[in-house]
Amino acid sequence: MILEAKGIKKSFGKAEILKGLDLSIDKGDVVAILGRSGSGKTTLLRCLDFLEKADEGKLIFDGVEYDLKTITKKQIRELRLKTGFVFQSYNLFSNMTALENVMEGLVTARKMNKKEALEISLRMLEKVGMLEWKDHYPIQLSGGQQQRVAIARALATKPEVIYFDEPTSALDPELTGEVLSVMKTLAEEGMTMIVVTHEMGFARRVANRVVFMEEGRVLEEGDSETIFTSPKEKRTQEFINRITVIQE
Numbered sequence: 001m002i003l004e005a006k007g008i009k010k011s012f013g014k015a016e017i018l019k020g021l022d023l024s025i026d027k028g029d030v031v032a033i034l035g036r037s038g039s040g041k042t043t044l045l046r047c048l049d050f051l052e053k054a055d056e057g058k059l060i061f062d063g064v065e066y067d068l069k070t071i072t073k074k075q076i077r078e079l080r081l082k083t084g085f086v087f088q089s090y091n092l093f094s095n096m097t098a099l100e101n102v103m104e105g106l107v108t109a110r111k112m113n114k115k116e117a118l119e120i121s122l123r124m125l126e127k128v129g130m131l132e133w134k135d136h137y138p139i140q141l142s143g144g145q146q147q148r149v150a151i152a153r154a155l156a157t158k159p160e161v162i163y164f165d166e167p168t169s170a171l172d173p174e175l176t177g178e179v180l181s182v183m184k185t186l187a188e189e190g191m192t193m194i195v196v197t198h199e200m201g202f203a204r205r206v207a208n209r210v211v212f213m214e215e216g217r218v219l220e221e222g223d224s225e226t227i228f229t230s231p232k233e234k235r236t237q238e239f240i241n242r243i244t245v246i247q248e
Contacts, residue, residue: 002027008057019216030187032203035213041196084154084162090146092138098149099134124152144175164195
């Protein structure tokens with residue numbers, strides 16, 4: 001097991017968003033996190049990567065246990081070296097080219113020399129099919145192209161786990177396909193991924209596990225085929241039916 005979260009709680013003011021949530025991830029898992037808007041999916045990802053600080057809970061990563069309430073900045077930096085995060089809105093620097101965006105984290109955060117950072121960044125852009133656009137700025141790229149650059153940036157640090165937060169929700173259907181294709185390739189190569197998504201096709205055919213969240217808790221989880229064909233919970237079935245009909 002590469003990652004295990006226990007009893008994660010998070011509130012914003014009086015609104016309790018995560019209510020003692022547990023989650024375990026094995027190396028090579030592709031886990032699709034499904035649920036209605038407001039169920040806590042994005043907050044969970046942000047707490048796992050310390051973009052938000054959880055109020056309570058424990059995280060076990062690579063066999064080392066961390067208390068999320070008392071974790072230090074040094075420990076957070078150490079953990080972040082092992083993870084990548086792909087945002088819904090790409091989060092690229094507008095004043096940097098695609099290549100510079102991928103290189104930035106390596107040079108600034110990892111203190112890597114520029115020659116090595118350049119070699120890795122070019123390789124990652126090639127991997128996601130964006131080498132041809134390496135000198136383009138974000139404004140010159142489509143949404144799908146920007147998201148592929150963002151994935152290259154996450155890959156460049158050789159993460160053990162990549163978190164994806166609705167990576168295709170800002171894209172039209174044609175561009176969605178090119179991003180999902182890159183993610184499918186990563187899955188086939190054994191990359192561990194936790195993906196918050198509404199893409200039912202990806203969740204069913206690419207993810208090996210599905211977690212369905214409801215009101216800040218895991219309502220149901222299991223292998224993707226079981227969740228899609230014979231879920232135990234009525235609310236899971238209703239959600240899958242509704243979303244699948246919309247996407248068809």
